[in-house]
Amino acid sequence: MAVCTGCSLLCEDIEVALKTGAIEKAKNLCRKGQGHFQALFSDRTVPSVEGGETSLDQAIEKAANILMNAKDPLLYGWSNSSLEAQKVGIELAKKLEAKIDDTSSFCQGQLLERVLKGELPSCTLDDVRNFADVSVFWGADPSNSHPRHLSRFSYYPRGSKRQKGYEEERNCVVIDVRKSSTAKLCSDYFRIPPGGDAEFAEAIIAILDGKMPRFGDKKRMIGLASIFKKADFGAIFPGLGLVYSLVQKMEIFENLVARLNDVSNYKVVPMVGHYNMRGFNELMLDETGYINQISFKNGVHHGSENSVTMAAKSSDACLVVGSDPLSALPFVIARSLAKSQLVVIDPRRSLTTDAAKVVIPSAMSGLESGGKAVRMDGVRISFEPIFESNLLSDEEILTRIMEAI
């Protein structure tokens, strides 16, 4: 059995057989996982400096040189690396007195920080499978983002206290601005206007307080509040739709969760995307008291100025590990990164590697190198490499850069 590092579900029941350059047979891989495994065979990077192919040693030496001489370096990525590599990355940031940030800054960071600090109640996905009778996907579409979420944990499986599964014992509620693939599968779909998440949450709170809702179809809203109240164990899975909508009003969501826990038992498990984003956030919290956006210049400083979206414009050098910010970030920010002294550690070619001054190829984490990672619900998962490779892991490359510095 292998672990799939294609998303933060870290499915541990994968069986694959390879033939030359392709997957011959696979069991339990979702489409996303299939793409992740297929990535082994295309667009692999080679060591390069200024666009010219070079040796691994020279690429590492040049990377160390750039980072050492930078006045304001930014170390970014991390969500697709093992805990072991992340630890070395944080040490490197301390040594360089650099800024360090990960994808959570513009992803699930706001919610995850509350979960990690105990401000939002949470549980494991195994708890969800065994006990939950209501699952709420809010601004989330697991059928596209985490394809096996519904089948392994939240809707279809038989759990120890949920032997009758979705047919009789589980409600699945989707709240979204569009009828997503998940909305088409689930028992209750509520369409809200863009940015209407706060009003929707306030309407549910109002009903729980015995008032009439001022939002949506009153009958349906009251029916939903009734489902929420009758639940033995409810799990809310917020996606980016909710996070982006409530970006400066997250207390409304906290209020709703608190109110739901007055009448029943509700937990929150943010729909973390990358396989080890939560791992990085946990390490950073232990190290600094914050989950992301840190500068180690003259101590530990936290703030939005250290987030990739802001620091990309001010930093003169950037180390990107296992991420493609030139694809994922707004063009103007991506262009700032492209014009900086960009060093990339990545197993595969991307827009970011194409713009980099230095590219260092790495083993694909979870496929060609082993380690540990933290699943979206906080469960630690170990994985072994499943394919032989001569490539260095992120951890080994970062260690060599540290040594060179």
Added chain:
Amino acid sequence: MGIDLRIITFRDIFQYEAGKKSRFSPEFQNLSAQIIMDKDDMVQLGLKDGQNVCLENEMSKIVVKAIQTDDEPHPGLAFMTNSPWSNQLVKDNINDRIIPDFKAILVQASASNESVTNLAELLERLRH
């Protein structure tokens, strides 16, 4: 004549899979350089399913394929996968919000005879 649209980005497993295999493949471009539009909005622009539409705001201009949705009506709202194409149009004036408006991209849309903006062109824009 154009119309105002609010674009909301979303995740699509087919586009994701194509991007995992290769960011530089025609498949990834085809599944990224498209916008899912409301039927009435397309009629207003004189567009048929699969025809090209120009999306423009103060950040950039791109041409993508318009795909007619069979979903419930959503006039004024359109959907694109998160990709280098949608990111051309996302504002960077984030200030203290940190999170860019990936799900609130305001554009002017109009029918276009130009070809779909390709990845090579986007890479060129990144370099200059």
